[in-house]
Amino acid sequence: MADVTNDRAPMVQTHNLEKIYRIGTHQVHAVAHVNMTIPRGQFVAIMGPSGSGKSTLLYLLGGLDHPTSGDIVVNRQHINALSAEDLAEFRRETIGFIFQAFHLIPTMAALENVALPGLFSGMTRDEREERAYRLMHALGLEHWIDHKPTQLSGGQQQRVAIARALFNDPPLIMADEPTGALDSQTGAHVLQMLERMARKLGKTVVVVTHDSHIASRADRVISLQDGSIIEDIKQLPAAIP
Amino acid sequence: MFFELARLALSNLTRNRSRLIMTVSGVIVGTTAVMVLLSLTYGLQRAAESGVGASSALTEIRLYAPPAFDTRIEDAPVLDDETLDELRQTPGVQTIIPTVNFYGAGELVAGDYRSYAPILGIDPALLSTLDLEVDQGEMRLGPGEVIFGGQVNQYFVDPESTDYEPVTVDIFAEQIELRVTSYSDNRQRDIRLRPSALLKSGTGLYDSFMFMPLDDVLDLNEWVTGETVSRRDLRYDQAIVRTTDREVTQDVAQVFRDLGYFVEDAGDFIRQLNNFFTTMRLVLGGIGGIALIVAAFGIANTMSMAILERTKEIGVMKAVGARDGDVLMVFLVEAGLVGLVGGGIGVLITYGIANLVNNAIQQAGGTGEGGGIFFLPFDPSRIGDQLLVIPSELPIFIIAVATIVGLGAGLWPAVRAARLLPVVALRSE
Numbered sequence: 177m178a179d180v181t182n183d184r185a186p187m188v189q190t191h192n193l194e195k196i197y198r199i200g201t202h203q204v205h206a207v208a209h210v211n212m213t214i215p216r217g218q219f220v221a222i223m224g225p226s227g228s229g230k231s232t233l234l235y236l237l238g239g240l241d242h243p244t245s246g247d248i249v250v251n252r253q254h255i256n257a258l259s260a261e262d263l264a265e266f267r268r269e270t271i272g273f274i275f276q277a278f279h280l281i282p283t284m285a286a287l288e289n290v291a292l293p294g295l296f297s298g299m300t301r302d303e304r305e306e307r308a309y310r311l312m313h314a315l316g317l318e319h320w321i322d323h324k325p326t327q328l329s330g331g332q333q334q335r336v337a338i339a340r341a342l343f344n345d346p347p348l349i350m351a352d353e354p355t356g357a358l359d360s361q362t363g364a365h366v367l368q369m370l371e372r373m374a375r376k377l378g379k380t381v382v383v384v385t386h387d388s389h390i391a392s393r394a395d396r397v398i399s400l401q402d403g404s405i406i407e408d409i410k411q412l413p414a415a416i417p
Numbered sequence: 418m419f420f421e422l423a424r425l426a427l428s429n430l431t432r433n434r435s436r437l438i439m440t441v442s443g444v445i446v447g448t449t450a451v452m453v454l455l456s457l458t459y460g461l462q463r464a465a466e467s468g469v470g471a472s473s474a475l476t477e478i479r480l481y482a483p484p485a486f487d488t489r490i491e492d493a494p495v496l497d498d499e500t501l502d503e504l505r506q507t508p509g510v511q512t513i514i515p516t517v518n519f520y521g522a523g524e525l526v527a528g529d530y531r532s533y534a535p536i537l538g539i540d541p542a543l544l545s546t547l548d549l550e551v552d553q554g555e556m557r558l559g560p561g562e563v564i565f566g567g568q569v570n571q572y573f574v575d576p577e578s579t580d581y582e583p584v585t586v587d588i589f590a591e592q593i594e595l596r597v598t599s600y601s602d603n604r605q606r607d608i609r610l611r612p613s614a615l616l617k618s619g620t621g622l623y624d625s626f627m628f629m630p631l632d633d634v635l636d637l638n639e640w641v642t643g644e645t646v647s648r649r650d651l652r653y654d655q656a657i658v659r660t661t662d663r664e665v666t667q668d669v670a671q672v673f674r675d676l677g678y679f680v681e682d683a684g685d686f687i688r689q690l691n692n693f694f695t696t697m698r699l700v701l702g703g704i705g706g707i708a709l710i711v712a713a714f715g716i717a718n719t720m721s722m723a724i725l726e727r728t729k730e731i732g733v734m735k736a737v738g739a740r741d742g743d744v745l746m747v748f749l750v751e752a753g754l755v756g757l758v759g760g761g762i763g764v765l766i767t768y769g770i771a772n773l774v775n776n777a778i779q780q781a782g783g784t785g786e787g788g789g790i791f792f793l794p795f796d797p798s799r800i801g802d803q804l805l806v807i808p809s810e811l812p813i814f815i816i817a818v819a820t821i822v823g824l825g826a827g828l829w830p831a832v833r834a835a836r837l838l839p840v841v842a843l844r845s846e
């Protein structure tokens with residue numbers, strides 16, 4: 177029973193999701209009454225002007241932030257109701273995060289960065305490094321294993337960060353402007369990797385982006401303004417040129 | 418998992434070397450200060466104890482059997498020849514000298530003057546084991562002879578006088594008599610005492626006692642009480658135990674206490690000495706501890722800075738699944754390591770200082786002048802060769818304290834780091 181419903185249950189579902197920041201008496205509705213459903217395996221682009229609440233929405237969905245009100249169900253888990261401990265497990269097992277600024281740990285070599293999620297799931301060092309090595313090999317990163325982040329280009333760093341996001345094989349990948357700090361060519365490479373995750377690995381991918389090229393490759397483009405969804409277009413992704 | 422996180426903490430430690438060195442230096446200064454001052458108190462205590470160690474009081478225990486009429490005590494232990502032979506087998510016991518009390522009043526008569534002194538009957542053959550020091554006369558106890566405690570001669574008073582001014586009697590020149598009274602018919606008898614020795618005054622335990630041969634005291638008791646006790650059924654009133662070493666005295670006393678005997682030892686004196694030095698240790702340790710507290714603030718500051726610098730990393734760790742406890746652990750281990758390493762180095766430095774100081778003392782003592790260390794309140798020869806004494810458990814204690822100080826100082830910053838909301842950490846600049 178679990179397997180069947182598991183496949184049909186949406187990956188993400190929100191109900192009246194709201195995030196309000198108070199600055200003095202002033203209120204900012206960073207996310208306002210968002211209702212959305214993302215089925216499994218969908219490649220979703222979230223677009224919108226700066227300050228429209230894209231990052232805030234992504235952090236809420238990934239369990240990195242608490243909503244002011246509303247509900248979030250991810251992978252059949254009601255994440256508002258999770259304890260801090262369970263929320264950590266949720267982030268570890270269910271979500272892979274990719275950030276615009278890569279956020280690699282500067283003192284760790286690429287391999288250790290990729291293996292970082294394994295540190296908190298109780299894997300031994302050998303297990304971690306073995307899996308990280310295979311992952312980096314599969315992503316064509318085997319040459320950079322011993323490099324520190326500062327010894328890598330932006331594109332290489334982001335690919336290492338993608339490997340890290342894939343380390344625990346989570347069903348949901350979230351990327352916040354993953355190509356924002358990259359030139360168009362390396363950006364295209366990162367985009368290819370994200371597409372592969374959705375198309376080949378069957379993962380659900382949610383990408384916040386300003387890049388219309390990325391958006392054109394998505395199954396669906398959600399546009400935000402002032403924290404609300406103003407447009408939700410499902411499309412046939414453009415063919416790979 | 419703990420070791421994995423600890424390894425991460427260790428590698429984080431070395432990120433900012435100069436800050437690490439300064440923080441650890443603070444701990445080193447603090448622990449060294451505490452440990453040097455503590456080892457000074459141990460050195461002084463040793464010197465003080467060696468000053469009294471010569472006194473036989475520290476190897477002496479007095480043992481009493483509970484009174485036979487005390488029926489509350491079942492199987493009350495007794496002091497007879499058979500049990501004494503068993504007690505002599507107790508580890509740490511050198512000899513046991515049983516004594517019998519004279520049951521009369523022990524009134525002494527010297528002309529117009531009177532005094533009282535309790536009398537102990539002792540086997541003359543065991544007299545030498547008592548370590549008594551003679552002031553006048555000769556250490557022997559033939560039949561009819563009496564050894565006077567060092568102050569027995571000093572407190573004679575004239576009962577007719579109004580001021581009761583005590584006078585000292587020359588026991589060898591004056592005629593001294595013991596006035597004994599029979600319980601049954603109040604008959605009185607004066608017995609001429611033949612002093613064989615007057616003990617040195619001020620030796621403590623026996624200043625106001627007199628010793629007589631055991632058989633003489635038994636005869637006197639028989640006359641006073643009207644009861645005959647055969648030598649075989651004799652129960653002694655008390656026994657003087659001499660231990661092999663003053664270190665074991667308290668342990669031996671405890672063994673006898675556990676057997677049900679009433680025990681008196683010089684433990685009180687040792688306890689007083691210990692109390693004094695415990696107080697001294699608290700005061701000096703506290704003074705050194707101030708440096709350690711300053712070091713703790715250093716650690717807290719360093720950890721706060723480190724956490725501020727690494728806020729983004731904390732966000733990343735949480736984003737990939739770190740629990741609050743994992744983050745707490747990483748930073749606590751880091752703070753604890755600062756304490757541990759600082760404490761370890763402080764201990765090593767203290768050993769170095771102790772060597773230097775003790776060598777200097779030895780050399781100053783070796784010149785025979787002793788003038789080099791005039792500031793010490795006692796003879797350097799008493800210190801032996803060690804002013805700073807480090808008991809074997811002290812370094813462990815110091816390192817443990819330093820580690821706990823590190824953990825304590827790092828606790829609040831680490832808790833704050835652990836509680837950071839991931840989004841706040843990730844968005845921080």
Ligand SMILES: Nc1ncnc2c1ncn2[C@@H]1O[C@H](COP(=O)(O)OP(=O)(O)OP(=O)(O)O)[C@@H](O)[C@H]1O
Pocket residue numbers: 197198199204205206224225226227228229230231232233
């Ligand atoms: N901690 C905060 N306190 C107050 N206001 C905040 C906070 N974080 C975000 N905001 C506000 O919430 C709104 C949404 O911010 P968010 O970062 O989600 O926008 P964004 O769409 O990701 O923008 P960008 O494209 O520039 O990254 C903005 O108006 C922002 O100022």
Ligand SMILES: [Mg+2]
Pocket residue numbers: 230231232352
């Ligand atoms: Mg953003």
